Amino acid sequence: MNIYDIAKKANVSVATVSRVINQSGPVRESTRKKVEKAIAEMHYTPSAIARSLSSRQTNNIGIIVPDIFNPFYARVLTGITRVTRDIGYNTFFFNAEENIERLHQILDALKGQNLNGIILNPVLDQDEKTVRLMKELEAMNVAIVLLDRDLRGMNCNGVFSDDFGGAYAAVEHLIRIGHRRIGIFRGPQQSRPGYERFMGYVQALRDNGIQVEEELIGEYDFMLNGHVYEQTKRILRKKNPPTALFTSNNYGTLECMKSLLDMDLCIGKDIGLIGFDDIDTLHYANRSISAVDRDVERMGAKAMTLLQYCIAEKAEEVEKQKIVIDTHLVLRGSEKCDMIAAYAD
Amino acid sequence: MNIYDIAKKANVSVATVSRVINQSGPVRESTRKKVEKAIAEMHYTPSAIARSLSSRQTNNIGIIVPDIFNPFYARVLTGITRVTRDIGYNTFFFNAEENIERLHQILDALKGQNLNGIILNPVLDQDEKTVRLMKELEAMNVAIVLLDRDLRGMNCNGVFSDDFGGAYAAVEHLIRIGHRRIGIFRGPQQSRPGYERFMGYVQALRDNGIQVEEELIGEYDFMLNGHVYEQTKRILRKKNPPTALFTSNNYGTLECMKSLLDMDLCIGKDIGLIGFDDIDTLHYANRSISAVDRDVERMGAKAMTLLQYCIAEKAEEVEKQKIVIDTHLVLRGSEKCDMIAAYAD
C-alpha cells in the first residue's frame, strides 16, 4: 500500500495526500477530512525511506560511543535519546569498543547513510584518519558535534565538561584539608579529558606552592584492565607515599579503591581518595567515594540540542560552538586521612 | 554525485556499475577494473537510502530496551552490536525508559522505517497495544525476536534465560546450607522473569518440604525506587525473621544490600543474601554478593543471530524458536549466616 492507494481511495491526487500528511501547503478542510479518513481506514504509514530519498532529509542521526558498557556513556545516551524522541529523530547507535579501526569502519559506513548529523565520542583525540573521515562527512553536509573527548585538527562543535576546573577543585580541596603529597593516576595525555584533568592537578599544586613529583604520577588508558590496581600498590610502597590519591575517571577509581581495600587500608582514614565521575552503585554498598561530578545526561541532551541547531542552520558560516559543562565536587569523607588531620581547617 | 556520474566516467551503463558494487551478475574483469577506478577516483559512496527503496531491503534493524541505564541492557547491547557489525546491519536504538506509552510511540514510528527486524525487550509482558503494534510490524514482514522478557498473546521467537532454574538453584543452595526461613523480593508477576524466578523459589521450598510463607514475600517492580529498601527493613523486623533473602534482579539486590548495611547487619554472617544478576562494580568495593548469573552478552548475540536467521528465512512457516540460556550460581559467601551454621553440610 502506498500513497497512490490513498489518493485513489480519497479521490484526490498524491500531491494532496502528501500535503495533508506533511501539513505542507493548503488543503480545503473537507478534502483533508477525506484524506485522513482514507489513511485511517487503510492503516497507511508513509515510507520513511521514500520520503528521505525525495526530500533529501533522513531525520536520522548517528551516535558513536567508545564503550557502551561504561555507565558514563549509558547516561550520555539517555540524555541524547530523551531529546531525539521529542523531535522525531531516529538514532543509529554504534559502539566502537575503544577500537580505532572499528571507529573507522563505522564512519566509513556512515557515508552512505545520508545522516542529518552525528554525535561523536572519539576513541582517540588524535587520529588523522578519524579527522579525514569526519571531514568527508562534513563535506556531505552532515552536522557534527563532539562529546566529552576532542578531536585535534578538526574545528567543530562540541560539548565538554570543565575537566581542568573539576580536577583543580578536587586537588585544591585535598590541599586545603592538609594533604601535601597527592598522587594522581592520569589518563592518556593526548586526550582532552586525560590532559585537562592532569593540568588541573598540576595547576592546583603549583598555586599552592607544592612541587609536582614524578613518582606520585601514575598513568593509564582509562580502561578497566588492572593498570591502576597495580600502580596503586606500587605508589604506596614508596618510602614517602602520598596521603591522598586522585583518579581521572570512574574505572580508575574502581581499581584504585579495590587496591586500597586489598591492602587493608581504610579509605578516608588511612588514605584520602577523590575520583572523577561519580559511581552510583557504590552508594548502595555504603562505599561512596568523593568525586568530581557532572550532569552527564545534561551533556548528552545539550549535545543533541546543539546538533539540532547545526542541522537547522546548516550554514557553514555559523561559528563553531564549544560548550563546557560545569563540574561540582561531591565530598563524602573518602578524601580525608587521619595522618594529616592536624592540618585540617 | 551518483551512479550516473560513475557510469559516465567509466563509460558503461548504471546497471554495470550496480553489478560491480553489489557483485550481482557477471562483469568482465577489465570492465570491473574501469568501474572500480572511477569509483575510487570520485570517492563515490552509494546511497543506502536509494538502495533501500529500490531493493526493499534496508539492512536496518531496531533495538528497543526498557532502560539503557541498567547495566544488564548495556551488556545486551554490546552483544547485539558485536554481531551486527560483522554482518553490515545498522542498528536503530530506542530506550523506552520503562514507559509503556513511550514504547507504543516507538513501535508506531517504526512502522514506516521498513526495518528488516526488531529485537524487543518489552516494557510489560502483558500489554494488548504492544501486541497489536508488533503484529502490524510482523505483517509488514519485519522479523521479531523477544529478549529476556516475554510478550503474552504473541507467539514469537525469543531468547530468554533459565529464570526458573536459576532461582531454584539459588534457593536450593540456601536450603542445603541450612536456611529454612528464606525471604524473597519478587518482581512483577505478569512478567516472565518476575514470575519464573518466583516459581523457582516456590518449587525449591516445596521440594524440600518447606512451606511458602506470605510474610516472607516482598514485591517490587524491578526498579530502583526504594521499595526493596523499605521492605527489607520491614521483613527483618518481624518476630520470626528470615535468615536469608533472595532478590529478583540487580536493582533489588542493591537496595536490599543497602538496607542491610544501614541496619548494621553483616551480610554473609548475620544474614544470607543471593541476588539475580551479578553486579560487577561491587567486586571493586569488596562487597561481592552471591548471584545467579548468566552470560548476558551472549544473550544479546544469540538474539541477533536468531534475528538474522529469521530475516534470511523470511517464511512465516518456520517454527518459532524460544532459546533459553543457562544460568549459573556464583557463590561468594554472602549466602551464609552464622545463625544456621550448625546445619550446614
Next chain:
DNA sequence: CTGAAAGCGCTTACAG
C-alpha cells in the same frame, strides 16, 4: 557480458 528502461514511494516546483 552489457544496456535501456521501468519501478521503488515519496516530494516539489509548476500550472491552473
Next chain:
DNA sequence: CTGAAAGCGCTTACAG
C-alpha cells in the same frame, strides 16, 4: 485549493 509530472538514486528483470 488541487493535480500532472519530473525527479530523488538506486535495482532488476528483460533483451540482446
